[in-house]
Amino acid sequence: MNNKYKNLLSPLTIKRMTLRNRVMMCPMGTNYGEQNGEMSFLHIDYYTQRAKGGTGLLMVENASVYSPQGSNGTSQLRIDHDGYIPRLFKLCERIHEQGACVGIQINHAGASAISSRTGMQPVSASNIPSKDGGEIPRPLEREEIELIAKKYGEAAKRAQAAGFDCVEIHGGHSYLLSQFLSLTTNNRTDEFGGSIENRTRFARMVIDEVRKNVGPFFPIFLRISADELVEGGNHLEDTLEYLEYLNDEVDVFDVSCALNGSIQFQIDANYHPDGWRSYMAKAVKEKFNKPCVSMGNIRDPKVAEEILSNNSADIIGMGRGLIADPEWVNKVASSKEDEIRKCISCNIGCAGNRIMLNRPIRCTVNPSVNEWEHYKNTKINKACNVVVIGGGTAGLEAACTASEVGCTTFLIEKNEVLGGLAAEISKIPDKKRLADFLNYLINRANKLNNLFIFKGTEANTDFISNLNPNIIVNATGSNPLLPPIKGLANHVDKTGSKVSSITNMINNIPNYPEDFTNKKVVIIGGGAVGLDVMEFFAKRNANVSIVEMMSIIGNGLDPVTKSDTNHTMKKHNVNQLTKTALLEVKSDSFLVKLENGEETDLDFDYGFVCLGMKANNPIMNELQEKFACNSEIINIGDSFRARRIIEGVTEGRNILNTLRKLNFLNDTNL
Numbered sequence: 001m002n003n004k005y006k007n008l009l010s011p012l013t014i015k016r017m018t019l020r021n022r023v024m025m026c027p028m029g030t031n032y033g034e035q036n037g038e039m040s041f042l043h044i045d046y047y048t049q050r051a052k053g054g055t056g057l058l059m060v061e062n063a064s065v066y067s068p069q070g071s072n073g074t075s076q077l078r079i080d081h082d083g084y085i086p087r088l089f090k091l092c093e094r095i096h097e098q099g100a101c102v103g104i105q106i107n108h109a110g111a112s113a114i115s116s117r118t119g120m121q122p123v124s125a126s127n128i129p130s131k132d133g134g135e136i137p138r139p140l141e142r143e144e145i146e147l148i149a150k151k152y153g154e155a156a157k158r159a160q161a162a163g164f165d166c167v168e169i170h171g172g173h174s175y176l177l178s179q180f181l182s183l184t185t186n187n188r189t190d191e192f193g194g195s196i197e198n199r200t201r202f203a204r205m206v207i208d209e210v211r212k213n214v215g216p217f218f219p220i221f222l223r224i225s226a227d228e229l230v231e232g233g234n235h236l237e238d239t240l241e242y243l244e245y246l247n248d249e250v251d252v253f254d255v256s257c258a259l260n261g262s263i264q265f266q267i268d269a270n271y272h273p274d275g276w277r278s279y280m281a282k283a284v285k286e287k288f289n290k291p292c293v294s295m296g297n298i299r300d301p302k303v304a305e306e307i308l309s310n311n312s313a314d315i316i317g318m319g320r321g322l323i324a325d326p327e328w329v330n331k332v333a334s335s336k337e338d339e340i341r342k343c344i345s346c347n348i349g350c351a352g353n354r355i356m357l358n359r360p361i362r363c364t365v366n367p368s369v370n371e372w373e374h375y376k377n378t379k380i381n382k383a384c385n386v387v388v389i390g391g392g393t394a395g396l397e398a399a400c401t402a403s404e405v406g407c408t409t410f411l412i413e414k415n416e417v418l419g420g421l422a423a424e425i426s427k428i429p430d431k432k433r434l435a436d437f438l439n440y441l442i443n444r445a446n447k448l449n450n451l452f453i454f455k456g457t458e459a460n461t462d463f464i465s466n467l468n469p470n471i472i473v474n475a476t477g478s479n480p481l482l483p484p485i486k487g488l489a490n491h492v493d494k495t496g497s498k499v500s501s502i503t504n505m506i507n508n509i510p511n512y513p514e515d516f517t518n519k520k521v522v523i524i525g526g527g528a529v530g531l532d533v534m535e536f537f538a539k540r541n542a543n544v545s546i547v548e549m550m551s552i553i554g555n556g557l558d559p560v561t562k563s564d565t566n567h568t569m570k571k572h573n574v575n576q577l578t579k580t581a582l583l584e585v586k587s588d589s590f591l592v593k594l595e596n597g598e599e600t601d602l603d604f605d606y607g608f609v610c611l612g613m614k615a616n617n618p619i620m621n622e623l624q625e626k627f628a629c630n631s632e633i634i635n636i637g638d639s640f641r642a643r644r645i646i647e648g649v650t651e652g653r654n655i656l657n658t659l660r661k662l663n664f665l666n667d668t669n670l
Helices: 041-052 082-097 142-162 176-181 201-214 236-245 260-266 278-288 301-309 320-324 328-333 348-357 393-404 420-425 434-446 461-465 502-507 528-538 559-571 620-627 645-653 655-661
Strands: 012-014 017-019 023-025 057-064 101-107 166-170 220-225 252-256 292-294 315-318 385-389 408-413 451-455 471-474 478-480 520-524 543-547 575-577 581-585 589-593 599-603 606-609 613-615 632-635
Touching: 017 101, 041 057, 041 082, 057 082, 057 166, 082 101, 082 142, 101 142, 101 220, 142 166, 142 201, 166 176, 166 201, 176 201, 201 220, 220 236, 236 278, 252 278, 252 315, 260 559, 278 292, 301 315, 315 320, 320 328, 320 348, 348 559, 385 393, 393 408, 393 420, 393 434, 393 451, 393 471, 393 645, 393 655, 420 434, 420 502, 461 620, 471 620, 471 655, 502 528, 520 528, 520 599, 528 543, 528 559, 528 606, 581 606, 620 632, 632 655, 645 655
Parallel strands: 023 057, 023 315, 057 101, 101 166, 166 220, 220 252, 252 292, 292 315, 385 408, 385 471, 408 451, 471 632, 520 543, 520 606, 543 575
Antiparallel strands: 012 017, 478 613, 581 589, 589 599
């Protein structure tokens, strides 16, 4: 055991359940369930992988206690019928085989349910939507509240019968119990509204029903939003008061935070530091003297150990961190912290896929979320030389993967440092977590004896020819898109010019002052790149305007980033000009055409053109001409089409498919 983490790796007993360490996988929706709400075998593999990785307790994602009324998610698990027990039992068997404990979160979505999925109007404490633009729910009658409370109890009994070691009641995050607890969604005037005692009455009924059904020795967790972080919502002091009514029969408080309207604090945005909300768990623990779970962007095991050692919490909750690296605990325990593939909190493959697109979850940094990494256990069956051109995230993943199965691999990078565009973007203060992924990739590459890296080297066909390539991977990335707009080429990134691209902006970060009060910043382009620039200057008190041709700013952003972006723009009074086109770039203004057809100049002290990126393929044609007959040539990442890191990394890992196609690799039995 790694002695640096004595608390983190120590066991914990709660009633008759003993955790082998203090790491709990937080419940997170996956969309891996069957359409009928049953646990799928894909689902079982996903959780088993994290159990094998050393996790102490896996809290399975929320299961519906009363469907369809209370269901949430495209393929949410159900636990409202005995028919779901057999597959859940199989899950528990698999988890226990790995030495881990397993619990399940039980829940009713309330107003967060969607009628297009359920076929009925959502229900809640009152007729108040659980989020802006959400459906108007129907207030529950007393008899319905009593029925739902009993449904929680029945669900908990099924969990116990299926072999779970504990059960968690979801009382936060804008689900039904939270909707009763929060004044933002409860305006009732009966015994379930108004006073704290009344607003906690329903949750109290649920806890009592659960305890009645599982008996005195079965641990009950209660997840809460300790601070709702919205105007008019419960703050930490309010929560400490209402928990006085819920404390009895609860064994562990799972101390989360936020509601739908503050989701960037619930599913932490990337700029929140590791363990930033541990003070909330500490306050609950000190008042009630019960075990508490703390979570919140905890990626660094040193931070996790510190939270435990100062008695801020008893259990460390990790969600996305275990999506990114199922082996997190094993790596910590075996002193391989430098090999941890840390979550970068981008929220693209997880929250973006599941919440926004109804897809199953994926991960930007882990292309094998639910597929294991068995490829590392096999080797090529004959010699294979792979040449990778470009040392960004896509190229690094391709080079490492090829090397890990035995290919002699050559990585050629024209710059003196690896990382490509991601290395540049990580220089933006709010994007610094991105460097964690780069460090992981570079460390992984440096440990591979059959991977030869040429930095500060321009790839050309003569150099590549000397390496006798069987496979050539072109991963040369992208450059800023600069359309033929009048004046743009004359001003952008020129010495002494006020007009910059994203790359020039990043290069000048060390030179920008901390305070831009009374300075005008105008940004052309309201996509992800333009919004990165907006956040940088808005938080430094600049007078920011952002121009976007489309009808909305931030089109296609994941829901967490979108919520955070909207909050930032509102807080800093960012001037948003949609359906507005750039006509001309001048030395200190942009000529634009507004939605009403009027043309106007937008003056600036700093102007930025952020119209996206375009593929960069400087030698692709030469490669095709010289090597197409004797080598397989593949084009991946932004050099194929400018997109996000997640697509490039996935395509990098997919070099395995090329090796299989060319009969260098035969691992179909794995």
